[in-house]
Amino acid sequence: MAWQGELLGAVGPFTASSPYWPEIGEVVRTASEAAGAPVALLRMLSVEGGETGSCGDVVYLAQALERPSRPLAAAPAVELDEQALRLPWASADGLAAEWAWADAELAALGRPRTGPVEQVRSWNLSALSRFPTGAGAAWLKTTPPFAVAEAEVIARVAKADPGLVPQVLAADGRRMLMADVPGVDCWGLPEDGMLSVVDRWAAVQAAVAADGPGGLADRSPAALAExxxxxxxxxxxxxxxxxxxxxxxxxxxxxxxxxxxxDCGLPLTLVHGDCHPGNWRWDGERGVVLDFSDAVWSHPALDGLRPDPFLSPERAAQVRARWAAAWQALVPGSDPLRALKPAAPLMHLHFALRYQEFLDGIEPSERPYHAGDPVASLRRALR
Incomplete structure (x- = not known):
């Protein structure tokens, strides 16, 4: 734990209910209580054991926002040197600047923050924090240079289906403020919500295909082959x-x-890039798609296949059938189901490339998040 540029000591260890390293909300609350001062988590320093992204013994660097009032344990030997690939929210000054931007934007909107910022997730792919306001929560999300500027993609989707995406309150490059999206993530339930998102996302992709890639990276099948x-x-x-x-x-x-x-007849279009149920949200009436930071220009079958590993075989077959029926209605004469087989190895190659981009864009202490992912995806393409 650091304060005003000085490494003061450490708190913990303690066990968090979530095994996932980026899910830091409980870690921040527990560390703040142990230190007797509010803290903000900056980045992961090391991990022993566990699997990629979860479990094991993790050491984080935290910044005390006030001088701790309780005794701290001796801090382990850590390197706090600067790193060329350090992301803005992974340093004390950078995180303060992100929060200051959000506060200024909220004030300009007439909905100033009414309480402490709540960190929810922080890792090398994004930082997500909740800002309480009198008009409901706002969410600050910041993404790295190798990610897409999400607000721009959301604006493109909103032209076709404004209800399918979160409301962007303010944006500046790769940081944006979003209105709260009520509901639950669609990890298999509720089924009706999941299926409606499949239909609507296909309709959006068909609608925006004629617009061309714009600023999206070309990850079309031909580009992947190259x-x-x-x-x-x-x-x-x-x-x-x-x-x-x-x-x-x-x-x-x-x-x-x-x-x-x-030959299957589907157009190249905007592809979400990580279109699984954890990025779909449902409140009982409305489905919303989240997290466009991996969006690319490619074949829609990449999104059609993405939910499979997160679902039971029976459920995955139902979602694939729904996806194919939606596209067949949108593009008469096409053969969406046939497209899924040749698209499968290309999808895995796309993820191998994307994971390598992650590794190339993050500082060394963060590499355990993605180590081995590119070659694992390549092996899936070889099956």
Whole structure:
């Protein structure tokens, strides 16, 4: 725990109910109570044990917002040096600047903050904090340079279906303030909410396809085929000789897969990039899609396949059928179901590339979040 640039000591260890490293709300509250002062969590310093992104013994760096009033344990030996890839919210000054921007925007909107900021999530892909106001909660979300400016994508989606996206109160590059989105994440339930999102998202994608990529990265099937050889060479040290040979064979097959996808008749369009039920929210009446930071220009089948690993086989089949029916109605003569098979290896290659972008854009202490993810995605593409 640091205060005014000085490392004072440590609190903990303690057990959090959520095993996921980015879910820091409970950690912040417990650390604040233990220190006798409000604290803000800046970044992860180290982890022992656990799996990628969860469990194990995690050491975080926290910034005390007031001098702690309770005794602190001795701090472990840690490096607090500057890192070129450190994200704004991972330093005390940077986080203060993010919060100051949000406070100024809320004041300008006539809904000033009425209580302490509540950190909810913080890691190398985003920082999410809740700002209480008299007009309801507002949410500050900031994303890294390798992410999409979400507010711009939300604006594109809102032209086709304004109710499908959160209300953006203010935005500045890769930081934005959003109005509260009531409800629960659609981790399998409620079923009606999940299915309505599938239909509406397909309709949005069909509507915006003619607009072109704009500022979105080109991750079309043809682009993925072009990018794969360079990625494969980077990952070669992590592959067996047999896996590498199979990957070379996949590279040779990619042009045929690209052609097969094109024959299925669906347009290239805005793709969410991580379109699973945890990024869909439902309040019993309204479904909302969240987290557009991985949006790209690609084939809609990538989004059609993304929910599968998060659902039971029966539920996944139902969602795929709903997705295919929606697209067939939107593009008569197309064959959405047939598109899913050639799209599957391309989806995994897309994620391998994306995970490598994460690793290339974060400081060393954050690498455990994504270590091994690129090669794991490549192996899925080889199945």
């Amino acid at each position: 990018l794969f050889p360079a990625l494969l060479e980077r990952l070669r040290p992590e592959l067996t000789a047999e896996e590498y040979d199979r990957a070379l064979a996949l590279a040779d097959r990619l042009p045929a897969l690209v052609d097969e996808l094109a």
